[in-house]
Amino acid sequence: MFKKPLPDFTIQDTYPVCINYIDDASIKQHMVDMQDHIYSQSEKYLELIHQSKLEELDIPTIFKIPRDENGKIIKTHKNNWFVKLYKYYFSKNEQRYVDANQFYNRIKLDGVANCNSKRCCYCNNHKIEVVDHFLPESKYNFLAVNPINLVPSCEECNDNKHAYSPDDLNPVLVHPYFDNIDHINWLEVRLNERVEDISEKKYIYSFEYFVKDLDECPISIERIIKTFEELKINNNINFDAQNFFNTELIYDLIDPEELGDLSNEDLALHFSKKSKRLISQGYGINHWKVALYEMLSNYSDFNYFKENPS
Numbered sequence: 031m032f033k034k035p036l037p038d039f040t041i042q043d044t045y046p047v048c049i050n051y052i053d054d055a056s057i058k059q060h061m062v063d064m065q066d067h068i069y070s071q072s073e074k075y076l077e078l079i080h081q082s083k084l085e086e087l088d089i090p091t092i093f094k095i096p097r098d099e100n101g102k103i104i105k106t107h108k109n110n111w112f113v114k115l116y117k118y119y120f121s122k123n124e125q126r127y128v129d130a131n132q133f134y135n136r137i138k139l140d141g142v143a144n145c146n147s148k149r150c151c152y153c154n155n156h157k158i159e160v161v162d163h164f165l166p167e168s169k170y171n172f173l174a175v176n177p178i179n180l181v182p183s184c185e186e187c188n189d190n191k192h193a194y195s196p197d198d199l200n201p202v203l204v205h206p207y208f209d210n211i212d213h214i215n216w217l218e219v220r221l222n223e224r225v226e227d228i229s230e231k232k233y234i235y236s237f238e239y240f241v242k243d244l245d246e247c248p249i250s251i252e253r254i255i256k257t258f259e260e261l262k263i264n265n266n267i268n269f270d271a272q273n274f275f276n277t278e279l280i281y282d283l284i285d286p287e288e289l290g291d292l293s294n295e296d297l298a299l300h301f302s303k304k305s306k307r308l309i310s311q312g313y314g315i316n317h318w319k320v321a322l323y324e325m326l327s328n329y330s331d332f333n334y335f336k337e338n339p340s
């Protein structure tokens with residue numbers, strides 16, 4: 031959803047390092063034999079993502095893992111080792127696996143350095159905590175340690191996305207390395223309702239974030255909407271937005287030493303400036319706080335927010 035720099039290393043760097051850790055000679059040989067297939071799937075991935083057709087990426091039978099009579103995959107099968115490469119070495123924070131694990135850490139670090147958003151590639155809100163498989167490794171085992179499919183995200187988005195995979199009915203999510211929509215203002219927020227907090231004798235305001243209707247967009251808007259919905263981004267950012275509004279901003283609007291004495295025109299101007307300042311600080315035009323300030327800068331009467339329940 032938010033553009034991140036593509037790692038400067040490839041599957042040709044990560045795969046040999048990972049399989050080198052395998053002790054069992056026959057499994058290791060199997061992984062060596064599969065190397066060219068792994069690389070060729072990576073080429074296909076790149077071709078398809080550039081055409082926005084990643085859902086057409088096939089899973090060659092050579093990578094399939096047979097199932098037992100109960101329909102469960104046979105965990106001892108050699109093809110199960112593709113995901114084990116990720117679990118045992120690539121994501122393992124242990125000194126003896128440092129040659130593989132450094133790639134994992136570089137993906138997380140690159141998500142912070144040299145890019146507009148220093149935060150999760152999906153929500154642009156939480157800090158980067160994990161590496162997410164853009165296409166799930168449970169289905170696309172051959173992508174388990176491929177950097178083009180490994181993106182820096184927060185735990186919440188990683189959990190919400192789970193094993194999402196595109197098909198004929200479900201579009202490919204917005205890819206943080208290959209889709210750039212940072213310059214398009216697609217995020218908007220509206221005031222949802224206010225409810226009375228009886229014990230505190232005040233109103234609690236709630237909001238709803240959504241993907242705007244866009245006239246022009248470099249990718250299909252369905253992909254943005256699907257990413258927003260699948261990862262429950264409204265829940266994610268709304269929690270922080272409502273907390274900020276109800277515990278901070280609403281008090282500033284009343285406090286004469288803060289914003290309380292400003293006219294409606296000056297308040298609208300104040301929020302417009304706040305929004306522009308955040309953008310200049312690198313939050314991006316699609317950060318929840320920018321959208322919130324933007325919404326407020328369009329209000330003509332702020333007295334609604336200064337009311338108390340009678």
Ligand SMILES: [Zn+2]
Pocket residue numbers: 150151152153154155156183184185186187188
């Ligand atoms: Zn996130």
